[in-house]
Amino acid sequence: MAIDKRVATAAEALAGVKDGAVVMVSGFAGAGFPNVLLEALRDAGPKGLTLVANSATHPYSLTHTLIEAGMVTKVIASAARGRGRELSPFEELWRDGKIELECLPQGNFSERIRAGGAGIPAFYTPVAYGTELGKGREVREFKGRPCILEEAITGDLALIRGDVGDRFGNVRFRYAQMNFGLAMATACTTTVAEVREATATAIPPEDVQVPSVYVNYVVPVGGEA
């Protein structure tokens, strides 16, 4: 039977998400947010999720709607500050101790996810050494420079946004849409890619940015190029 990872709806792709899942969500600075998948996940309603997303509060991402719906118990992010002086829904939950937050430098965040997808259990880095975000980490010196041990992050489900996906599961991005998409796809058991266009013909090999092996479902959602 010919491979075809394309599915018609986000709901179909997300039918098996369980309570307590670790869910990675791509997107940064307004590009690459899988907002159709996030809406579908909110409707599916699993509880006790751990979200791995660069920002817990980015105004263009619907990540915050999962938090507001009470579906999230922990967030791993490099940014969790709402705009302005008013507290965001995330900040209110965090202040009240109802949600756990692990904040880490964006480079440690992306490298821990990469490590998770590459079979590397942990690595040392000087970034965050000597700061509040490096507290409690094992320290070791390399070439006279103190470094902290950072452990890999893996997940159950990656939600990413691409421009084009083919029936094999290959994905290509538009401009800065890629950001965390590739790393998150490698680090999760199941990856769902929402794309502007899903094609029967294969993306030319040299244009593939997420190889098919990492992608389980491709959901065409339209939208502007």
Place this chain on the structure above:
Amino acid sequence: MSALNRNQMAWRAAQDLADGSVVNLGLGMPVLVSNYITADRDIFLQSENGILGVGPEADEAHQDRNLVDAGSRRVTLQEGASIVDSVASFAMIRGGHIDVTILGAFEVATNGDLANWDANVPAKGPLVGGAMDLAVGANGVWILMQHNTRDGAPRLLEACNLPLTAPACVTRIYTDIAVVDLTPDGFLVREILAGISSEELKSRTGAPTTIAEDCKPLKAPEIAA
């Protein structure tokens, strides 16, 4: 001459960037530096979301929601630009491939310690983004900030009071009244605004400060605030 405004400070820092260098500009005042870098200088601006070669902001007719910089500005690309994912972008930053990063700051200590990510605002969520990665990974870490707080307190200190971004990383500081290098012997003043005496500068600085023998007047053209 009155103290430099933000645009004049940005202009002053831009004069010291070497032609052909790779530079990352932090959010806020540092991004203004890009207004004073002309195309003929072949400076490549790197942005944490994966772009090497950020051009000017896009006009309305040429905006693309997926072509953004790390500050969510819709931008253009300069000739020779490239786009990679977050993992490769942070490898570029953390691997020592960025010549200079220009960052804002709350405080800098005489040993180069930097505090620029957490102002200890109660209940607001943390936001570190790429600040720690840039402070540790870039070869030159230049700070663009007011010499004193609104209350007149010094920002150049013996030791930082606020949480550190990274220890011993700052190499140069551009303020509204001075240009200061970080040396093994502490703060070394390279330029002072005309009309400010060495004694006044020292009194507005919170740590022992040396005036360079060849200290020059700090100058900038008239630019609207």
